Amino acid sequence: xxxxxxxxxxxxxxxxxxxxxxxxxxxxxxxxxxxxxxxxxxxxxxxxxxxxxxxxxxxxxxxxxxxxxxxxxxxxxxxxxxxxxxxxxxxxxxxxxxxxxxxxxxxxxxxxxxxxxxxxxxxxxxxxxxxxxxxxxxxxxxxxxxxxxxxxxxxxxxxxxxxxxxxxxxxxxxxxxxxxxxxxxxxxxxxxxxxxxxxxxxxxxxxxxxxxxxxxxxxxxxxxxxxxxxxxxxxxxxxxxxxxxxxxxxxxxxxxxxxxxxxxxxxxxxxxxxxxxxxxxxxxxxxxxxxxxxxxxxxxxxxxxxxxxxxxxxxxxxxxxxxxxxxxxxxxxxxxxxxxxxxxxxxxxxxxxxxxxxxxxxxxxxxxxxxxxxxxxxxxxxxxxxxxxxxxxx
Amino acid sequence: xxxxxxxxxxxxxxxxxxxxxxxxxxxxxxxxxxxxxxxxxxxxxxxxxxxxxxxxxxxxxxxxxxxxxxxxxxxxxxxxxxxxxxxxxxxxxxxxxxxxxxxxxxxxxxxxxxxxxxxxxxxxxxxxxxxxxxxxxxxxxxxxxxxxxxxxxxxxxxxxxxxxxxxxxxxxxxxxxxxxxxxxxxxxxxxxxxxxxxxxxxxxxxxxxxxxxxxxxxxxxxxxxxxxxxxxxxxxxxxxxxxxxxxxxxxxxxxxxxxxxxxxxxxxxxxxxxxxxxxxxxxxxxxxxxxxxxxxxxxxxxxxxxxxxxxxxxxxxxxxxxxxxxxxxxxxxxxxxxxxxxxxxxxxxxxxxxxxxxxxxxxxxxxxxxxxxxxxxxxxxxxxxxxxxxxxxx
Numbered sequence: 001x002x003x004x005x006x007x008x009x010x011x012x013x014x015x016x017x018x019x020x021x022x023x024x025x026x027x028x029x030x031x032x033x034x035x036x037x038x039x040x041x042x043x044x045x046x047x048x049x050x051x052x053x054x055x056x057x058x059x060x061x062x063x064x065x066x067x068x069x070x071x072x073x074x075x076x077x078x079x080x081x082x083x084x085x086x087x088x089x090x091x092x093x094x095x096x097x098x099x100x101x102x103x104x105x106x107x108x109x110x111x112x113x114x115x116x117x118x119x120x121x122x123x124x125x126x127x128x129x130x131x132x133x134x135x136x137x138x139x140x141x142x143x144x145x146x147x148x149x150x151x152x153x154x155x156x157x158x159x160x161x162x163x164x165x166x167x168x169x170x171x172x173x174x175x176x177x178x179x180x181x182x183x184x185x186x187x188x189x190x191x192x193x194x195x196x197x198x199x200x201x202x203x204x205x206x207x208x209x210x211x212x213x214x215x216x217x218x219x220x221x222x223x224x225x226x227x228x229x230x231x232x233x234x235x236x237x238x239x240x241x242x243x244x245x246x247x248x249x250x251x252x253x254x255x256x257x258x259x260x261x262x263x264x265x266x267x268x269x270x271x272x273x274x275x276x277x278x279x280x281x282x283x284x285x286x287x288x289x290x291x292x293x294x295x296x297x298x299x300x301x302x303x304x305x306x307x308x309x310x311x312x313x314x315x316x317x318x319x320x321x322x323x324x325x326x327x328x329x330x331x332x333x334x335x336x337x338x339x340x341x342x343x344x345x346x347x348x349x350x351x352x353x354x355x356x357x358x359x360x361x362x363x364x365x366x367x368x369x370x371x372x373x374x375x376x377x378x379x380x381x382x383x384x385x386x387x388x389x390x391x392x393x394x
Numbered sequence: 395x396x397x398x399x400x401x402x403x404x405x406x407x408x409x410x411x412x413x414x415x416x417x418x419x420x421x422x423x424x425x426x427x428x429x430x431x432x433x434x435x436x437x438x439x440x441x442x443x444x445x446x447x448x449x450x451x452x453x454x455x456x457x458x459x460x461x462x463x464x465x466x467x468x469x470x471x472x473x474x475x476x477x478x479x480x481x482x483x484x485x486x487x488x489x490x491x492x493x494x495x496x497x498x499x500x501x502x503x504x505x506x507x508x509x510x511x512x513x514x515x516x517x518x519x520x521x522x523x524x525x526x527x528x529x530x531x532x533x534x535x536x537x538x539x540x541x542x543x544x545x546x547x548x549x550x551x552x553x554x555x556x557x558x559x560x561x562x563x564x565x566x567x568x569x570x571x572x573x574x575x576x577x578x579x580x581x582x583x584x585x586x587x588x589x590x591x592x593x594x595x596x597x598x599x600x601x602x603x604x605x606x607x608x609x610x611x612x613x614x615x616x617x618x619x620x621x622x623x624x625x626x627x628x629x630x631x632x633x634x635x636x637x638x639x640x641x642x643x644x645x646x647x648x649x650x651x652x653x654x655x656x657x658x659x660x661x662x663x664x665x666x667x668x669x670x671x672x673x674x675x676x677x678x679x680x681x682x683x684x685x686x687x688x689x690x691x692x693x694x695x696x697x698x699x700x701x702x703x704x705x706x707x708x709x710x711x712x713x714x715x716x717x718x719x720x721x722x723x724x725x726x727x728x729x730x731x732x733x734x735x736x737x738x739x740x741x742x743x744x745x746x747x748x749x750x751x752x753x754x755x756x757x758x759x760x761x762x763x764x765x766x767x768x769x770x771x772x773x774x775x776x777x778x779x780x781x782x783x784x785x786x787x788x
Contacts, residue, residue, distance in 0.1 A: 001497045052456050055449030061524035062446050062479035063772040063779040069649045070527065070774060076660065079647035079780065080485060082476050085456035091474060095489060102496030103395045130455035253473035255463045266470065378457040380464060385457040386473065
């Protein structure tokens with residue numbers, strides 16, 4: 001298996017871009033990544049494109065990647081279109097990594113893009129339902145016929161938050177500290193949808209979305225795109241003096257397994273084993289804080305702390321920007337935003353910037369050599385339908 | 395790069411299955427392929443699922459594979475969802491091949507499934523429009539606001555047929571002989587949607603769809619699924635005494651290239667080069683006869699004959715079931731049917747059966763050792779958006 005490097009990264013600012021189409025967002029991110037490595041467009045042999053919901057939101061199904069990339073200046077490429085709900089981006093990255101690792105291609109583009117913001121705000125919430133088994137939707141916790149004003153996933157996360165609070169005595173103030181940290185981090189990120197640091201008090205007083213989760217504890221509806229150029233290590237020196245290596249790329253899905261470990265836990269175990277690394281080797285992480293409880297559970301599922309001790313970890317300050325193990329220096333899904341199919345690649349872009357020491361005011365102080373991204377998508381059988389973990393190293 | 399074998403194949407009968415859901419069709423094909431190789435379900439490490447239009451047709455976007463495979467009995471798998479319009483199935487096969495070639499997995503499942511037949515017959519025709527750039531749809535040849543009774547792709551194919559007839563003097567009778575051949579072949583295929591051999595006269599008198607293409611010269615709207623189990627050659631002997639090898643797996647997409655060769659021509663050149671094989675080595679083919687002109691153009695694009703001589707090749711009888719180079723022994727898309735996302739894998743399943751000598755009454759008489767599948771999807775910039783070619787050998 002060939003070693004694989006990330007040689008170029010780029011993204012759009014995430015946000016509510018009513019004036020921009022999926023094509024425009026995707027093109028901007030792709031060109032940013034290609035320009036980052038200063039490669040000739042003709043050297044890109046394939047493109048792996050992640051998008052979750054354009055079929056439902058815009059009617060553009062089937063050949064999304066070809067349509068988005070149609071005037072980016074690529075020529076003789078194979079375009080692969082993939083989706084895995086909120087993990088569509090890391091699904092695309094995983095396929096790109098696999099293709100370069102196999103030797104089928106030496107240089108490939110990964111593009112992850114999502115357009116969710118339309119005049120009708122409920123359109124995106126409705127489309128998010130397709131991240132579940134739509135025939136079983138009525139059995140989904142908190143489902144109502146005309147979902148208004150929120151995604152049904154917020155009810156799932158609220159349920160998880162209540163369980164953690166009841167079982168381990170985690171307080172809502174502790175959970176809110178994750179939002180406080182991430183909004184602080186996001187205030188330094190020019191690519192973030194929200195660049196305002198919120199006080200604990202304002203987070204705890206924001207509008208209730210699904211008890212106990214309040215607005216500022218949840219990721220927003222967003223537009224955006226992120227991209228990366230990957231290559232075989234053997235040719236990396238031709239293109240870049242600062243390649244970042246993919247130490248492992250692992251995906252685990254839920255299909256009615258009797259396994260008692262969650263998809264994230266199983267993906268974490270495999271990731272560490274494949275990379276020959278463990279939680280103690282990590283210097284920086286981007287995790288899937290679709291809501292605050294998502295980040296707290298990630299702490300435990302990734303082995304950063306014992307089960308039930310996620311609250312103590314956030315209270316310790318260790319995961320803050322200036323802590324020993326910074327988590328979501330970008331601001332995470334809560335502040336950077338969450339254009340669902342784009343998130344997985346945006347996480348990887350952030351870790352690359354951090355490992356390069358190029359993250360500006362939000363650069364972590366751990367002199368990072370190893371970073372991890374955790375990205376999940378969809379729900380089925382009361383677990384994430386897909387979980388992808390990437391370990392990157394200098 | 396590891397050598398990759400196909401060790402198990404299976405499919406549903408293609409047809410109009412108003413009583414069957416996408417889940418039921420997918421499950422049936424997956425179980426058929428798994429039972430064909432008699433493998434323990436737990437040995438399957440990943441599943442690559444191709445589907446083109448469920449997002450639009452049923453609202454099931456995002457995690458189609460997890461939903462379809464939810465009670466097939468797999469356990470610790472990674473599910474990849476991919477789409478490439480009518481080439482979704484071969485896109486999934488290509489990704490599965492890449493993953494095994496890379497060494498990421500040793501044993502994987504490919505599943506391609508499509509449910510197109512609903513009470514509202516126009517639903518599928520409308521959904522097929524998503525195989526183009528939907529923003530540019532009004533510029534598509536033959537587009538009308540409320541497409542009724544046919545797919546817009548039939549107008550594209552009619553245009554191609556007229557061009558060939560004008561440029562090379564190909565007659566409609568010659569084109570109809572492709573439908574005659576394929577309906578004859580389909581009459582021996584228990585998996586085919588249509589199992590009736592049509593006379594040349596009845597083909598030429600069937601209802602006009604898009605001049606000069608008539609009903610029996612076009613593929614129908616269909617439901618169905620097809621599946622395969624792939625493994626690393628190193629472990630193949632554990633599972634099968636009759637593995638079929640993937641000699642090459644190539645995809646080429648259209649993204650605004652200035653290349654003067656079509657996606658199929660480029661894919662063919664790469665396929666032969668990678669496999670160290672040429673047109674003269676082929677013993678049997680399955681090609682994308684979405685309409686009769688599709689098969690005739692494939693003859694030329696795959697190098698079976700010179701450009702403009704596709705008509706002579708069909709007239710020679712060489713591509714008949716008992717000819718020296720049988721094409722579409724299954725009945726092709728015209729008779730086996732065309733559940734769009736499933737077709738690419740169904741083609742591969744047929745070639746595997748032919749190479750095994752297990753195709754029953756439609757077994758070709760060339761003692762086949764090498765077979766080819768050609769599967770295309772979508773249209774953009776007046777070419778197929780995606781073209782995949784697979785070369786398989788004993």
